[in-house]
Amino acid sequence: MAVVTIENVDIVFGDNLAQTLPLMDKGHTRDDIIGMTGDVVGVQNANIEVNEGEICVLMGLSGSGKSTLLRAINGLNKIARGRCLVRDGDTMVDIAECDETKLRHMRTHRVSMVFQSFALMPWLTVLENVAFGLEMQGMPKTERLIKAREQLKMVSLDQWADKKPDELSGGMRQRVGLARAFAMDTDVLLMDEPFSALDPLIRSQLQDELIELQKRLNKTIIFVSHDLDEALKIGTKIAIMESAKIIQEDAPEQIVLNPATEYVEKFVAHTNPLNVLRGNSLMTHIKELASTDDKVVIDDSTWLEIKEGKLISVQGAQGELPVVRWTSDTVIEDVAENTVFIAPSSIAMRDAVEIRYHSNHVIVLEKNEQCVGILTDHNFYHALLGKHFGRDTEAA
Numbered sequence: 001m002a003v004v005t006i007e008n009v010d011i012v013f014g015d016n017l018a019q020t021l022p023l024m025d026k027g028h029t030r031d032d033i034i035g036m037t038g039d040v041v042g043v044q045n046a047n048i049e050v051n052e053g054e055i056c057v058l059m060g061l062s063g064s065g066k067s068t069l070l071r072a073i074n075g076l077n078k079i080a081r082g083r084c085l086v087r088d089g090d091t092m093v094d095i096a097e098c099d100e101t102k103l104r105h106m107r108t109h110r111v112s113m114v115f116q117s118f119a120l121m122p123w124l125t126v127l128e129n130v131a132f133g134l135e136m137q138g139m140p141k142t143e144r145l146i147k148a149r150e151q152l153k154m155v156s157l158d159q160w161a162d163k164k165p166d167e168l169s170g171g172m173r174q175r176v177g178l179a180r181a182f183a184m185d186t187d188v189l190l191m192d193e194p195f196s197a198l199d200p201l202i203r204s205q206l207q208d209e210l211i212e213l214q215k216r217l218n219k220t221i222i223f224v225s226h227d228l229d230e231a232l233k234i235g236t237k238i239a240i241m242e243s244a245k246i247i248q249e250d251a252p253e254q255i256v257l258n259p260a261t262e263y264v265e266k267f268v269a270h271t272n273p274l275n276v277l278r279g280n281s282l283m284t285h286i287k288e289l290a291s292t293d294d295k296v297v298i299d300d301s302t303w304l305e306i307k308e309g310k311l312i313s314v315q316g317a318q319g320e321l322p323v324v325r326w327t328s329d330t331v332i333e334d335v336a337e338n339t340v341f342i343a344p345s346s347i348a349m350r351d352a353v354e355i356r357y358h359s360n361h362v363i364v365l366e367k368n369e370q371c372v373g374i375l376t377d378h379n380f381y382h383a384l385l386g387k388h389f390g391r392d393t394e395a396a
């Protein structure tokens with residue numbers, strides 16, 4: 001179910017809309033337009049749909065228009081053309097057309113925002129800061145303090161409730177910012193580079209916490225980042241922006257495998273494939289292996305016995321090898337050596353490497369109970385060297 005739908009949105013900073021919009025339609029670039037009218041095109045013809053429970057990351061270099069688009073979703077930036085629809089119960093409200101009363105309702109009940117600068121109030125305690133938004137929602141004092149305390153517990157800061165923000169580290173303050181946003185209990189959370197000022201370790205912890213909170217609370221999150229590794233880690237969908245336009249919108253793995261332009265490819269070239277690739281885009285397909293009758297050769301001493309696409313056994317020089325079907329709950333260290341791991345083809349590369357680190361064998365991949373391929377060291381090296389660009393997962 002769509003919670004935010006952005007349709008053909010243009011955002012322009014300046015007073016010459018009547019001249020600027022036709023120039024945009026004629027295909028003039030942002031740089032041309034600044035020269036011709038003095039207006040700055042912030043966003044041009046953006047289209048995006050974000051469904052319930054998705055984390056959509058807006059990604060791009062500085063000045064590409066990420067924050068401008070994000071801020072339009074809660075009415076902080078005026079939309080020149082197009083629609084920005086946000087779900088309000090059973091209806092979709094167009095933020096571009098909202099009056100002040102409706103906008104206030106949307107901001108207090110539907111859409112809340114977390115800023116990079118934390119935006120905590122220094123004169124209030126940590127607990128009061130978290131409770132602040134609830135006061136605006138009209139919640140009675142005792143109730144809002146109870147709720148704020150629960151939220152602080154979720155980010156492991158309940159012991160710090162009575163401190164002032166300046167007694168906390170940057171990472172802790174950002175956690176308070178998160179607790180405050182989650183306390184509002186709005187359906188949509190807008191997050192503008194919330195972790196970018198933090199050191200890498202704290203940043204990675206907060207990303208993990210955000211993913212956990214999101215799983216538990218099923219919020220819809222739109223997150224701005226200029227870091228593709230962050231986008232790949234937390235995003236279920238990524239929209240890449242360049243010069244005010246969305247140039248590619250896709251699932252994280254697709255962005256890495258099929259970058260649409262050179263600009264995207266440059267970002268992708270520096271990503272860590274462990275965080276994003278999956279078995280089905282890494283594997284050697286079963287059809288690529290030598291086979292006779294029901295036997296598929298893995299190497300000189302190992303083969304798979306397969307009937308009607310189903311894996312029957314894995315055979316080694318000394319006879320049948322023990323197998324285990326991996327799930328995310330499998331404790332790899334407890335599996336006896338010499339066991340062959342069978343995993344779903346959707347297994348994350350990080351998990352597959354973890355298995356290979358423990359096991360002497362290739363990993364056999366299945367999809368819908370059919371044996372579809374194997375993962376060998378060659379497949380891992382191929383990915384780690386960035387040679388997977390342009391390979392389509394669907395085809396694999």
Ligand SMILES: Nc1ncnc2c1ncn2[C@@H]1O[C@H](COP(=O)(O)OP(=O)(O)OP(=O)(O)O)[C@@H](O)[C@H]1O
Binds near residue numbers: 061
């Ligand atoms: N209030 C404003 N008035 C005039 N121009 C603006 C305003 N806000 C943004 N812009 C312009 O719009 C363009 C997009 O800016 P925006 O802040 O959205 O980029 P961004 O991708 O979020 O960059 P960053 O990562 O640096 O925050 C820039 O050229 C910027 O100068």
